[in-house]
Amino acid sequence: MDVKNAFLYEDLQEEVYMQLPPGSSQANDGMVCRLHKAIYRLKQYPRAWYAKLSYMLEATSFIRSNIDSPLFIRKGLDGLLVVLIYVDDIIITGENEIEIEALKQSLNHIFAIKDLGRLKYFLYIEMATSQKGLFINQRKYVMDLLIEAELLNCKLAAIPLDSKLKLDIDGEFINNLSHYQRLVGKLIYLTITQLDITYVMSLVSQFMHAPSVKHLLIAKRILSYLKGSIARGILMKNNHFTQINGYMDSDWAGNLIDRKSTTGYFTFVGGNLVTWKSKKTASYCTEAEYCAMTLTTSELICLKGLLSDLGLFSITSMSMMCDNQAAMHIVVNPVFHERTK
Known part of the structure; x- marks a missing residue:
């Protein structure tokens, strides 16, 4: 589920003032206005939104997890109901379909919510369910990354890192530092489902401040390896x-x-x-x-x-x-x- 304009629902607890927008009659008189609700680009709005949503869930008998604060759990006679929050995106699952629909209705009375149906794609992670279990991968994310790096037609690599490679800090440094940092940062996100690149990503991440051409070639080799293993993922069975x-x-x-x-x-x-x-x-x-x-x-x-x-x-x-x-x-x-x- 997706909450529309999530950051505009929160009531601010702090005193926050802002200048009047251009075109106001008193904009040039040094007047300011005090905000009662959060607006976009305000540093308080993520905390205020989470506080409002968690208060609403706890008021309906949900209990916040001690291990993972965005996780809320409600246990009752009708079974278990679980809510997972990521900013303005909400995942709801449980053992009773009626309880899930009732929670959706109660949330829709307070917030403007768009129901996206059964979970299939969340935070660039694809999910598919079958009789075998739950399968998760990031195929679309890898394809978009290959297109962005212009490596869609590259040769496949059998392994993400050469076993005989000796990393060093020597060599020609690259001029476009942000390109390397952006590429490695996006590759790190792939370790959510591609555990076989976790080690090599820990290596290339150590040179974010001063990467050389050799380090960039390693990052591109990882992409070449991912192209050959694009359909791989993690299967979770019961x-x-x-x-x-x-x-x-x-x-x-x-x-x-x-x-x-x-x-x-x-x-x-x-x-x-x-x-x-x-x-x-x-x-x-x-x-x-x-x-x-x-x-x-x-x-x-x-x-x-x-x-x-x-x-x-x-x-x-x-x-x-x-x-x-x-x-x-x-x-x-x-x-x-x-x-x-």
Whole structure:
């Protein structure tokens, strides 16, 4: 659902004044007017809009999630009802169609809302449902990016990054810095569904301030790889269990420029891949593995809290997979905790 003119509904709590628009009879007399409602380009309007919408939802027995503030949940005799907010776009799902329609009607009485029907396209993410499950990808987003970068007819790349490539800070720097930053920024958004480019995106993102021609070629190679895997995505199935698993790993001084380590993890919920991350850290060897376990543990706790808010309580404990014996010895021995950060 889309809220029309969402930022014009909010009542301002602060005192905000503005100059009179040109053409007013008192515009040249130094007069100003006080705003009672938010207008566009006002820095208070996103917060004011969220406060008004959340107050309306909480007044209808919705509870805000402790893990994700844009998520509102209502549990009742008629089943679960979930509302997810992104600025002026709202996703509504639940177990009872009548409850969903009733919520739409109540929202339409307060705001001007356009019902876009069943969820198929949201924030450049395409979603398709079938008997196999929910499939999400970003095919249209990749096509638009290939057209913008003029690489629609480029050759396909089998892998996003050459395994023998040695990154460095030498080479000819590009003149159009904003072009590289805009291209890499759009590629980062593709890591929502293309987890196989997460690591290489963490590499090219490190040179946003001073990219060279070599770094630009890597970014274009990523696009060439995405062209060959444009139909790929993530399939989420109903496996009838909510077991949470996490896998993590870290290399040892893998970055040849500053000799720092790279940490990566991904998590599964009910056998479905849900989150992943690749990040460079300042730690080394065992400390890097230990920090990776810390990041993965935080992610697992957040996922467990999110499932608890949705009423999905698992009696089995979460599991985290690590292959570093020294880091595991630190975790299980409380005496070592005084010697770690």
